[in-house]
Amino acid sequence: MLRSRIDKHGKRATRKDSPSGLCQIPGLMTTTAFVTGGTGFIGQQLVRALREQGHEVLALVRPASFHGSAAERLRALEAKLVPGDLGNPCSFRDALRGVDRVFHLAGRLFAPGIAAEAYEQLHVEGTHNLLTACQQASHIESIVHCSTTGVVGPTGSTPAAEDARPRPSNDYERTKAEGEQLALRMARQHNLPLVVARPALVYGPGDLHLLGWFRAIQRGYYRVIGRGDSLLHPIYIDDVVRGMLKCTQVPAALGRVYHLVGEAPVPIRDLAGAIAQALGKELSRWHLPAAPTWGGAALVEALPGVTLSRLPLTRSRINFMTQSRAYSGDRARHELGFVPQIDLQTGLQHTVAWYRQEGLL
Numbered sequence: 394m395l396r397s398r399i400d401k402h403g404k405r406a407t408r409k410d411s412p413s414g415l416c417q418i419p420g421l422m423t424t425t426a427f428v429t430g431g432t433g434f435i436g437q438q439l440v441r442a443l444r445e446q447g448h449e450v451l452a453l454v455r456p457a458s459f460h461g462s463a464a465e466r467l468r469a470l471e472a473k474l475v476p477g478d479l480g481n482p483c484s485f486r487d488a489l490r491g492v493d494r495v496f497h498l499a500g501r502l503f504a505p506g507i508a509a510e511a512y513e514q515l516h517v518e519g520t521h522n523l524l525t526a527c528q529q530a531s532h533i534e535s536i537v538h539c540s541t542t543g544v545v546g547p548t549g550s551t552p553a554a555e556d557a558r559p560r561p562s563n564d565y566e567r568t569k570a571e572g573e574q575l576a577l578r579m580a581r582q583h584n585l586p587l588v589v590a591r592p593a594l595v596y597g598p599g600d601l602h603l604l605g606w607f608r609a610i611q612r613g614y615y616r617v618i619g620r621g622d623s624l625l626h627p628i629y630i631d632d633v634v635r636g637m638l639k640c641t642q643v644p645a646a647l648g649r650v651y652h653l654v655g656e657a658p659v660p661i662r663d664l665a666g667a668i669a670q671a672l673g674k675e676l677s678r679w680h681l682p683a684a685p686t687w688g689g690a691a692l693v694e695a696l697p698g699v700t701l702s703r704l705p706l707t708r709s710r711i712n713f714m715t716q717s718r719a720y721s722g723d724r725a726r727h728e729l730g731f732v733p734q735i736d737l738q739t740g741l742q743h744t745v746a747w748y749r750q751e752g753l754l
Contacts, residue, residue, distance in 0.1 A: 423446075423447050423448055423449075424448050424449070424493035424494055424534075425448065425449040425450075425451065425491060425492050425493050425494075426443050426448055426449070426450050426451070426492065426493065426494045426495070426496060427450075427451045427452075427453070427475075427485075427488060427489055427492040427494070427495045427496070428440055428443075428450060428451070428452045428453065428472075428495075428496045428498065429453045429479060429495075429496070429497050429498055429499035429519075429523065430497070430498030430499035430500060430539070431450075431452030431453065431454065431467055431472065431498070432452075432454055432458055432461070432463035432464055432467065433463075433498060433499075433500070434595070434599050434600050434601070434602070434630070435498055435539070435592070435595060435630065435633060435634070436452075436496075436498045436499075437463065437466060437467065437599060438597075438599060438630050438631065438633075438634050439496060439498065439634050439637060440452060440467055440470055440472050441470055442634045442635075442638065444470045444471060444472065449473070450470070450472040450473065451472070451473050451474075451475050451488050451492065452467050452472045452473070452474050452475065453475050453477050453478075453479070453485050453488070453499070454467070454474045454475065454476060454477070455476075455477070455478050456476050456477075456478070459474065459476050475488045479499055479515065479518075479519030479520075479522050479523055480514060480518065480519060480522065481522075482522045482523075482525065482526050485523075485526065486526045486529065489526055489527060489529075489530040489533070490530060490531075490532075491532055492530060492532065492533055493532060493533065493534050493535075494533070494534060494535050494536070494537070494641055495523070495527060495533055495535070495536040495537070496536075496537045496539070496637065497520065497523055497536065497537065497538045497539060497576075498539040499515060499519060500515060500516060500539070500541075500569070501515050501516070501565070502565070502602055503543075503563060503565035503566075503709070505701035505704070505707045505709050505710075506700065506701035507564070507565075509564040509567075509568070512564050512565055512567075512568040512569075513568050513571075515568075516568040516569050516571065516572040517568055517571050517572045517575060519572075520538070520572040520575055520576055521575060521579070524536070524575075524576060524579045524580075524583075524585060524587075525579075527585060528583050528585065533585075533586065534586060534641075535586045535587075535588065535640070535641040535647070536580075536585055536586055536587040536588070537587075537588050537589075537590055537637050537640045537641060538572075538573065538576040538587055538588070538589045538590070539590055539592065539637070540569055540570075540572070540573040540576075540589050540590065540591045540650075541566070541569050541591055541592060541593075542591045542592065542593045542626065542652055542654070542718065542720045543561065543565065543566040543569060543718070544559050544561055544566055544569050544570035544573055544591065545557050545559055545560065545718075545720065546559065546560030546561050546562045546566060546718075547560065547562060547712075547716040547717060547718060548624075548717055548718055548719050548720065549717055549719075550624060550717055550719065551719070552626075552658060552719040552720050552721040553719065553720050553721065554652075554720075554721045554723070554724065555591070555649075555650040555651065555652055555721075555724055562712065562716075563709060573589055573591075573650075576589065577589065577648070577650075580647075580648060581648070586647050587647065587648065588640040588641070588646045588647060588648070588649060588650075588651070589649070589650040589651065590636060590637050590640050590651055590653055591650060591651065591652050591653060591720075592628060592633045592636075592653045592654075593626040593627065593628050593652065593653065593654040593655065593718075593720055594625050594626055594627045594628065594718075595627075595628055595629075595630055595633050596627055596628075596629065596630065596740065596741075596744055597629050597630030597631065597740060597743060597744050597747075598630065598743055598744060598746075598747035599630065599747070600630065600744070601753075604748065604753055606665075606668070607668055607672065607744075607745070607748060607754065608753075608754065609705075610665060610668050610669050610672060610674060610676065611672045611674055611754055613674070613677065615665065615676070615677070616677055616679055616680060616681045617661065617662045617665060617676075617677075617680045617681070617714075618680065618681045618682075618683050618686055618711055618714045618715055619680065619681075619682070619683035619714075619715050620662075620680070621660060621661050621662025621663075621665070621680060622660050622661075622662065623660065623661050623714070623715050623716055623717045624658035624659065624660060624661070624717040624718065624719040625658065625659055625661055625664055625717075625718055625719075626654045626655060626657075626658045626659070626718060626719050626720050627655050627659060627664065627737060627740075628653060628654050628655040628733060629655065629733065629735035629739075629740035629743075631734075631735060632653070632655065632733040632734060632735055633653050635731070635734070636651070636653035636725060636729070636731045637653070639725075639729040639730065639731050640729065642729075643728065643729055643730075645728065646728060646729060649724075649728065650724075651724055651725040651728070651729060651731075652720045652721060652722050652724065652725060653722070653725060653731070654720050654721075654722040654725075654733070655733050655737065656733055656736060656737065658717075658718075658719035658720070659737065661714055661715075662676075664737075667737055667738055667741055668741055668745075670738070670741075671738065671741035671742050671744070671745045672745055672754075683711070683715050686706070686711060687708055687711050690704075690706055690707055690708045690710075690711055691708055694707060694708065
């Protein structure tokens, strides 16, 4: 058991410093958890929560990342690092012996210009390799497969439930959908104790994916595109971790899919305004017209030698800002008892404070 709490930066802290009470989830006996994607944003916070509760953690870390800063933070949390790769099942098969719970969080975030094969290798082939290895382990009681609400695709203004027809809009969402369906199929065929968790737009201390948006708002050059009434569904990192842990506590959850979402979907102009408020800034009242902006981005992307990942505005980013993605959290609330605890403004304040502490803003 840990004698003191470890904060999100790998430093010792007192339990009273925990803003969300992750260490106070009752009813969990000490177990051994195997975590993929432990060096990522969600993975590091999940490992932290598991260690706070006294669980042993084995974290699969690629050899190329084994001595990086993220791996060092896991070591500071007293997790045991397993050098391996989901593309090579022999590298982690033995580590699954004696494991009680598996959290499969490994994934590649969407970025313009990444080849579809890169997503497929991790989201589909990697999932197949992990679950095949899990079939040979005898003590696993639960497997949480981390998918994404993005597999549903754009939803319109009505929040989509878990059984909505998938309409993925890019290779990231498509391969996450394929990986999710593969996981559910293998669970049925081989009687694996699997639950699928679909987090929505995750933010909070430790996240770098949305940092560019915060910076653009702080520096005054962000503009809402179109009317700004498209919906996004943010959820704070600690709530996501809490939801994933709840997926392992309810036996009836096995074989089910759950959206992990915040209090309510938020119009993007209001979300941008809330970020501006947390930054102590005012959001510009000027909007960019959607169609001309999208057309201009298409022309720039077509220029010879352009690297999509270096462009400040791409068609995929415009789609993100103008297409509604709203999801129902009713199933998780009714079946898991999961209710998000961190409101949007509080979560954004924590996020901005962390960015500033790290010198990122």
